[in-house]
Amino acid sequence: MLEIKPVFSALLRSKAGAVMLLIQIALTTAIVSNAAFIINDRIDYLSQETGYPEDEIFSFTVKSFDPNLDISQKFEETETMLRNIPGVENAGLFNASPLSGSGSATGLSLAPASERGPDVRTAYYQADENALDILGLSVSQGRNFRADEVIVSQTRDVFPQVVIVSRALAKELFPEGDVLGQTVYFGSDPLEIIGIVELMKGPWLQDSKPDNVAIIPFVSASAFQHIIVRTQSEQRAAIMRQIEDLMLEDHGKRVIIGLKEMDVRKAEYNSSNTLMLRMLVVLIIVLLLVTALGIFGLTVFNINKRTKQIGTRRALGARKSAIINYFLVENAMICSIGVTIGSIGALFLGRVLLEHYSIPALDNMYILFTALFVIAISLLSVLMPANKAANISPSIATRSI
């Protein structure tokens, strides 16, 4: 038997504690639903597929300081040396490391620069015909580069004529389908799209278009050169340990810096996200705990204050279950009002975050689930004290004045 009306009117006559709790429940609902949404958004972000076998790849930078060195020539030899290390699948020069937070971007357009057509922003990698294999990628449509399409040059007098693009870039360039064989312009240089890779990410995962990537078969070895190596995943650590020695053996007048696994680079790039994620998780846990404790405390307080009343109710014929129901109903009332206010607050907070902090629009399901969760926690925290109340002896009615 649920006695809603008398519980409600009794509640109205002693509001103070209830109002505090109501505010707390409302705040918890508003904050937790937004925090949970952001957490989930960040988890999606952090665990997104990049297209790369991250645990097989590492990269480093070579600083050459021999002024008399024919750099292009030397790096040909270095690549061969690297590819011959047991356990190495492939290796080569790149202008940038994927997922690392630094690299190059450009605007590709459908008309030469002189005609100033609209262009599509994209990250691009420059490497030779091994590029896809080094990154563990393959074309899903079209073909890979041929060796004779690769331009090796210290200047930009000659530029490649072909390009491989990611699916996302292809879609943005040509929303209406046929991509292979089309020409796009890198500045004034025309490039024919010869292949499409379903998924590969640029250097900046936090970019608004992290999936727009082009690979251009152009090698321009410099005194400050990135090299990417793909190994068998279980061999990677061992190979990385000997890489510096092997590189110096190959040529003494160079320094190896920034030797890092691809997944480590990605984690470092994302470290602020990871930190925020952890802080939000802590925030949620603390808020929920405080709310649960608040409800628990208020109920215990109420029960201690109403010991005599409870005994009297029992004397007047209340079953134990009626006493438990009383506190559950009382709690459910406070909670449902609090959760309602909190849900409105959550919508409001979500809008503020959307406007000021470029966080995606709050999914209303998060409010719903948070509200249900808060109600569940609330009922659980009231259950134990309510049970204690039900066990108050009816003889309290005559024994206490």
Next chain:
Amino acid sequence: MLSMKNISKVYQTEKVQTHALRDFNLNVDEGEFIAVTGPSGSGKTTFLNIAGMLEPFTGGDFMLDDVNVGTLSDNQRADLRNQKIGFIFQGFNLIPDLNLYENIEVPLRYRGIKSAERKRRIEECLEKVGLASRAKHLPQQLSGGQQQRVAIARALAGKPRFLLADEPTGNLDSLMARQVMELLEEINREGSTIIMVTHDSELARRAPRNIQVVDGQLADFTLYQNKAMDEIAAKAGQPAIEA
């Protein structure tokens, strides 16, 4: 209708055992008005609590309307309290957050009585205790005597066969006390059986039957005060004995 045979009650605290009742024997018939007196700590409240099924007893047999109370479950005892017994407490025990109407409603709700019927009974009972105009007041807005009358109305609303009162006038001045006593007498005339614990010998003397609890046992003496009471007692089937 109420019969206790060799009832005992032992309170077990960490070190001491208190025999609050021992070999307690009592029969109460329908319609009686019994005043219970006795020294402080003699076991009066303990007896009343056991009679009202507010606490368990440790030995003996207790029959209430042919039901063996010792075998009942907690829920059955709660239901039986609700249906058959009305309580009046020394401290009134009104619920401070509920107004008079809602206070009287409490036991009726536990019995699952429909709203219209509740309203009828509550108004009738408030009328009877002379507080009909105060239905929306909170207990703290009333004097002690008025609060006790509300408590009596609450006890009456369920039309109990038994009214158990533990020092109902203990917190009231003598004028208020007399008013409450008159109300109880009226209720008794209408057929309810009343057991009232009191320290007030004058009030006790007005009851048709007096029992005295001394050291957890019934000191057997029964007296009737005056002719009017004799008649009431005779009507209730109780032989009048001059002490």
